[in-house]
Amino acid sequence: MRIAVVGGGAGGMLASIIAARQGAQVVLFEKNEKLGKKIYITGKGRCNLTNLCSPDEFLKNVISNPKFLFSAIHKFTSQDCFDFFENLGLPLIVERGNRVFPASQKSSDVTKALSLEMKHLGVEVRLESEVSAIVKTVEGFNLKVNDEKLNFHKVIVSTGGLSYPSTGSTGDGMKFAKTLGHKLIETKQALVQLLTEEDVSSLEGLSLKNVALTALSNGKKVSSEFGEMLFTRNGLSGPIAITTSSRINRLYNVRLSLDLKPALDEQTLDARLLREFKDAQNCKLQNVMYKLMPSRLVDFVLKSAKLDGDKAVNIVSREERMQLLSTLKGLKFRLKKLGSFDEAVVTSGGVSVSDLKPTMESRLHEGLYFVGETVDVDALTGGFNLQIAFSTAFAAAMDATK
Numbered sequence: 143m144r145i146a147v148v149g150g151g152a153g154g155m156l157a158s159i160i161a162a163r164q165g166a167q168v169v170l171f172e173k174n175e176k177l178g179k180k181i182y183i184t185g186k187g188r189c190n191l192t193n194l195c196s197p198d199e200f201l202k203n204v205i206s207n208p209k210f211l212f213s214a215i216h217k218f219t220s221q222d223c224f225d226f227f228e229n230l231g232l233p234l235i236v237e238r239g240n241r242v243f244p245a246s247q248k249s250s251d252v253t254k255a256l257s258l259e260m261k262h263l264g265v266e267v268r269l270e271s272e273v274s275a276i277v278k279t280v281e282g283f284n285l286k287v288n289d290e291k292l293n294f295h296k297v298i299v300s301t302g303g304l305s306y307p308s309t310g311s312t313g314d315g316m317k318f319a320k321t322l323g324h325k326l327i328e329t330k331q332a333l334v335q336l337l338t339e340e341d342v343s344s345l346e347g348l349s350l351k352n353v354a355l356t357a358l359s360n361g362k363k364v365s366s367e368f369g370e371m372l373f374t375r376n377g378l379s380g381p382i383a384i385t386t387s388s389r390i391n392r393l394y395n396v397r398l399s400l401d402l403k404p405a406l407d408e409q410t411l412d413a414r415l416l417r418e419f420k421d422a423q424n425c426k427l428q429n430v431m432y433k434l435m436p437s438r439l440v441d442f443v444l445k446s447a448k449l450d451g452d453k454a455v456n457i458v459s460r461e462e463r464m465q466l467l468s469t470l471k472g473l474k475f476r477l478k479k480l481g482s483f484d485e486a487v488v489t490s491g492g493v494s495v496s497d498l499k500p501t502m503e504s505r506l507h508e509g510l511y512f513v514g515e516t517v518d519v520d521a522l523t524g525g526f527n528l529q530i531a532f533s534t535a536f537a538a539a540m541d542a543t544k
């Protein structure tokens with residue numbers, strides 16, 4: 143059986159190994175000059191390749207279509223993935239939040255381990271080979287690769303999503319799927335910064351710990367995240383902002399509210415303000431504020447609360463104190479848009495799961511599979527997205543060779 147794997151990223155490499163181990167003759171096409179360009183930049187160069195948690199816990203971290211992934215995640219679990227890489231001779235370590243990394247802390251070692259096994263199994267790797275069309279034939283599929291036309295019995299499409307197109311992921315799999323009659327779910331950037339209408343450029347680079355970000359769509363609370371955040375030149379980033387992006391990327395009229403003091407309820411915070419004001423009767427309001435937050439934030443907060451920082455604390459009215467309190471408990475931002483695909487960690491949307499079986503085989507064309515980010519599945523950070531690519535690739539390769 144001749145199987146073509148289109149795309150030499152995380153999903154494609156694993157699919158080629160599993161299919162070859164099952165005895166198939168596998169040819170992998172990669173348009174770049176090397177394999178795994180995206181793996182190289184994952185986990186800030188360290189590659190958080192999976193999350194060592196139970197399948198149930200895993201699926202709670204999946205944003206789009208967790209139910210569809212149930213079968214694939216159970217067939218090739220995070221533990222299976224861990225064992226798979228260790229058996230390839232890649233020692234792994236587990237860090238905070240069950241995040242798994244190569245012990246060497248080098249993402250390139252993940253690609254190296256996969257490539258070596260592919261070589262060992264005789265997978266034919268064709269680099270600089272861009273597949274530009276997949277056509278259904280009586281016997282299987284015909285692939286247009288550069289100037290050649292090649293026939294295969296089965297095809298596994300693992301061309302990735304649209305994010306970080308410089309790594310080669312330019313949505314080609316979705317185009318193939320569409321041409322072959324599949325439904326596509328509109329793509330959206332996920333795990334990306336939130337660009338605000340408000341000018342936050344003065345705060346660029348400021349990171350905050352232990353804050354809470356709440357998102358509202360048409361006035362209704364849709365997400366709330368607690369942890370670290372980072373201001374960028376034109377928006378909000380860092381863990382809680384990018385998690386929020388995945389939860390709101392299909393919603394309209396999104397407003398954000400940043401609680402700078404989530405550990406204190408309003409009453410306790412007011413008592414704290416009164417205490418600070420009492421201790422600094424003749425000081426300017428802004429000088430008291432420095433005790434409550436990073437200095438770079440003071441002007442921004444005062445402006446948002448419409449308060450004069452030069453005002454002496456002893457003449458701040460109750461109403462003004464309440465204004466300050468509500469700003470500290472909810473600094474408001476209006477979402478302008480999401481950061482672009484160039485900087486989005488993953489793509490939400492893609493080939494509709496309604497056109498796929500849990501084995502990742504197309505319901506329209508027997509022998510055609512879509513895996514990884516080409517499919518309308520995406521998850522939060524923590525190793526979940528690579529594991530989705532691995533699990534869906536495993537499911538496809540096992541089914542294609544059965």
Ligand SMILES: Cc1cc2nc3c(=O)[nH]c(=O)nc-3n(C[C@H](O)[C@H](O)[C@H](O)COP(=O)(O)OP(=O)(O)OC[C@H]3O[C@@H](n4cnc5c(N)ncnc54)[C@H](O)[C@@H]3O)c2cc1C
Nearest residue numbers: 149151152153173184185190273302310514515525527528
């Ligand atoms: C900066 C960054 C950091 C990340 N960090 C992590 C992390 O630490 N942990 C985690 O779980 N996830 C992480 N992710 C997400 C994760 O990398 C992806 O979800 C995962 O790589 C998707 O795998 P894939 O096989 O579907 O696609 P990709 O890895 O994108 O691979 C697709 C491959 O197909 C090739 N290709 C495309 N079109 C064609 C064509 N027509 N012909 C031939 N070849 C083609 C591409 O060149 C590419 O090599 C990160 C993403 C980014 C951008």
